[in-house]
Amino acid sequence: MNKILNFINLHKGEDDRAKVLENVVSNISFRGSNLWILACAIVVASVGLNVNSTAVIIGAMLISPLMGPIVGAGFGLGIFDFALLRKSLKNLLIATVVSLVVSTIYFYLSPFKETQTELLARTAPNIYDILIAFFGGLVGVIAITRVEKGNPIPGVAIATALMPPLCTAGYGLAIGNFKFFLGALFLYTINCVFICIATFIIVKYLKYTPVKQVDLKRQKQVKYAMTFLIIALMIPSIYFAFKLYEEKKYNEKVNNFIENEFTNKGLTILYKKTRYVTLPHKIELAFLSKKFSPKEVAELNQKLKFYKIENTKLQIRQDTTDLKRDILNEIGSEKATLNEKDILIAKLKKEIANARIENAKILPEIKILFPEISNISIAKHTFNESTDSARTVPVMVYQVHKKLPVSSKRKLAAWLKEKLQSKELEIYEEQMLFENSKKKK
Structure with a gap:
């Protein structure tokens, strides 16, 4: 011990x-x-x-x-x-x-x-x-x-x-x-x-x-004051914890009801809102295509008791105008709209996607048509940027061991314009002379 x-x-x-x-x-x-x-x-x-x-x-x-x-x-x-x-x-x-x-x-x-x-x-x-x-x-x-x-x-x-x-x-x-x-x-x-x-x-x-x-009386006063403070703070805290527990249990029952009565039956829920703080409590639902008659709504309200969901009214929203407004408000409250940062990222992604040219896929086709070409690099380039005459043109640089004839260059340019669906094109030739010089050494 x-x-x-x-x-x-x-x-x-x-x-x-x-x-x-x-x-x-x-x-x-x-x-x-x-x-x-x-x-x-x-x-x-x-x-x-x-x-x-x-x-x-x-x-x-x-x-x-x-x-x-x-x-x-x-x-x-x-x-x-x-x-x-x-x-x-x-x-x-x-x-x-x-x-x-x-x-x-x-x-x-x-x-x-x-x-x-x-x-x-x-x-x-x-x-x-x-x-x-x-x-x-x-x-x-x-x-x-x-x-x-x-x-x-x-x-x-x-x-x-x-x-x-x-x-x-x-x-x-x-x-x-x-x-x-x-x-x-x-x-x-x-x-x-x-x-x-x-x-x-x-x-x-x-x-x-x-x-x-400190005399015993003063010590007791300190203890009594602390006990009072503890009780005064604990009572409302326990009450709030109990309310939180009740709300969570209520939401579990509501989710169980929705799953069994709607989701498992293949119905698509478009809008859902639970109002626990109101008396009676409210469950608001809206569906993608299903329309409920007043009799069906009344039957569903009766079924709430089977799920032990007491003091609650089920409302099915079928008025499309008000529903659209509420859905838009809900989306706004949940910050579903893109902020400026997200918009900028999306814009940049789009620009990158538009500017991307897949060289690896084009090279094998070019080699079949023009065997002299060993490698290529194609990218979109903006000329005269920040001016009124700014234009974006595909630019191609190709590598060859021996210069292409003028007629082949024209054919290459015409083929590439058609391939890239571009009216303008810039082509530059690069001879691989350095490899020859290495071999001589």
Whole structure:
């Protein structure tokens, strides 16, 4: 038993406690460089959320100094250093306000106001976010108290994800969506509180010496306050997680219903939309060619109960004008239209395809007609580029050991014009004299 306890003992590899506390205190303050780093990290994270780039968001989380005051608050509670606790909370408030101001200004000025998936992911926290924050916080504090800090610190910065919720809250303020603002702020609060609680637990487990002796009543007050915070944050998080679970189960049932009743019967679905948030829930479908009578629609609505899809109305869209508009809106919302970059790539691909001449296929034909020719190179070349008289002409360079007669050149030009379907053509002859000179040597 002692061997097992020794194996999981956190006191092994522990750093000097005075040094740990010194590092914690030094990372609390948001003055000078720390404030500038925070503001820059917020801008980077906001850009990442704005363009839906996970890599950029991760980079912002790595350079963010937000963990400092949260860990400081946990240490302050753990050693009953209320001065450290007040200082940490004050600096956390400063950091939060600065972050909200910077992100709100960015999103207000940004021309792109579309709600990306990375932004949406931070607006509805649940119990899993609590688990991530708590266990991420545990790892972070354990790493801070080690002599060898190792690799966990960057991982904790990514896992606990303090920056994106703050930026999303700023986005909510910028576009006037207070549901986004409150949801993101709630996620940020969850992260802060549970990282702090994880820190408190590790500090207590490692038995850091309290700064001053606190009576039993005061200790109980601290515990009661933390318990209240945990319950206050866990109840809505559990509710959101339950709603998320319900929605996923509902979507599974709907997909099963659609597959059995339509897809497996060879019907092509042109449009599908599930509205879970409305009451009653709605399933909207449209088909490529099948038309349903009111009786058939009523029967399908009755079948929903067989699939345990309760409180739902099935609507089959058969009005083509409105349907076309909705499909176009759906395509637009899913960013199916090509952006400028895609258009440019498509244009360049087309130009390359048009300009390509397959020399390898033409050479065998030419050798049959003109055995003197040993090799060719044909490509389209633009003459007088960037002028009004610009023209693109096929240019051919052929290699021969002996000069072609004028009559053969004319025949070659006429044949190639017909082959390439071109009215103009440039032909150049290259004699392979260098091979002869090599043989003489």
